[in-house]
Amino acid sequence: MAPTKPVQRKPTKSRIRKISDWLHLWLGIASGLVVFHLGITGCIFAFQKEITELIHQKEIFVDVPANRKTVPLSVLKQTAEKALGGNKQISFISTYNEADRAWEFGTYKAGNPKAFWYFDSIDYYNLVLINPYTGKVTLVADHKYEFFAVVKMLHWSFLINHPIGQQIIGWATFIFVFLLISGMVMWWPKNLKKSNFDKSFKIKWRAKFKRVNYDLHNVLGFYVMIICLMLALTGMVWAFQWFQKTVYVVASRSITPPAQADVKSDSTKTIDANPFDIAFENAKQTFKDFDRIGMSPAAGGTATIYATGYHGNETYWNYDVLQFDQYTGKLLHRKKQSDKNAGEALIGMNYDIHVGAILGLPGKILAFFASFIAASLPITGFIIWWGKKKKKKNPASADQ
16 A cells, blocks of 8 residues: 655744734734825825926926026015915025026915814915016915825825824824734745745736735735835824934934024114025025025014025925024024934935935835835735635635
8 A cells, every 4th residue: 555645734823923914914904094095195296396397387497597687585575475465474485596497485374273174274375486587476376275285185194184183194104014014024935945936026927816916915015115114114203203202312312302593683783785685695605506595584573584505406304504683684593414413314304205305206206106006005915815705705616
């Protein structure tokens, strides 16, 4: 009688692995809709600059005259306020070293701080674009209802002004971090045989739908894990104060918050020229090698004029700040990027890392595809779970 082959049994999982798999399943189902929402809105927002510039090309880009002499900033500010009806004060301005760009003049006023919805929490938020050489207004926009502004707030808090909106987003993101790590544990090949290698790193496109879906979840999830982890962790910096403080303390290796300069304008001194224009001219000289300058008029009796010089037309992390006396335009204080500790610098990079802009267009492309795949993971994961559930209910008809 021929000897029978011993039955090969699948190796049993450890208790920790069983718990991890169970949590991966049910936490994935619980957070799936929110993760899908974050992925889709992240995809839409990824190329907001490029899309906006394409749609409003005529308003954003202007003809450059031979002498390139610009209208005084104070006059342009008055023009913007007049375009808004004369009853709104411009509170932030963006000027560009790039000669063919219109300058941006914005105003914002908060609405009801206790409002539940985003739209009720803002009284107005307007943006005016002006040709800096002619002083002509090229665009007046209600940014409160602007498409990408709404998408951003959907991504931020479901358009909910109450703290519960960001808490839902934050905890779903926290769960997503766990899902990425536990998914990596589930994905990890038991050995490096070619069959396991192909199963872990390649999508078997010619297989049945069930297998293709399984590969889309596991293989694509592996390839975008690091990028998705960065997107999730930077999102948590905004959602949780305790997480932001932890990042700051770990990076700076100090629990001491960054020092803030106590600089005030002197109302006893005045000059005949416009102090705002003097401050801007000084800022232009100081920031000759910077790509754009943000100007904020003083708001109050002893407040100062702020000028922020940015490296890059889109990123926000690499900047210096100047403070000027609002009555004389005299420079009172400067804080350079090099003056910031590692914690300040890292927190300052958070937005640019989150949207991928810190790496330029390639970074935004990576962020787009990572967000798209992240949005697909709850769907492919649910299909895997649903297929296993049906198989258990009807084992006789299940595919072998």
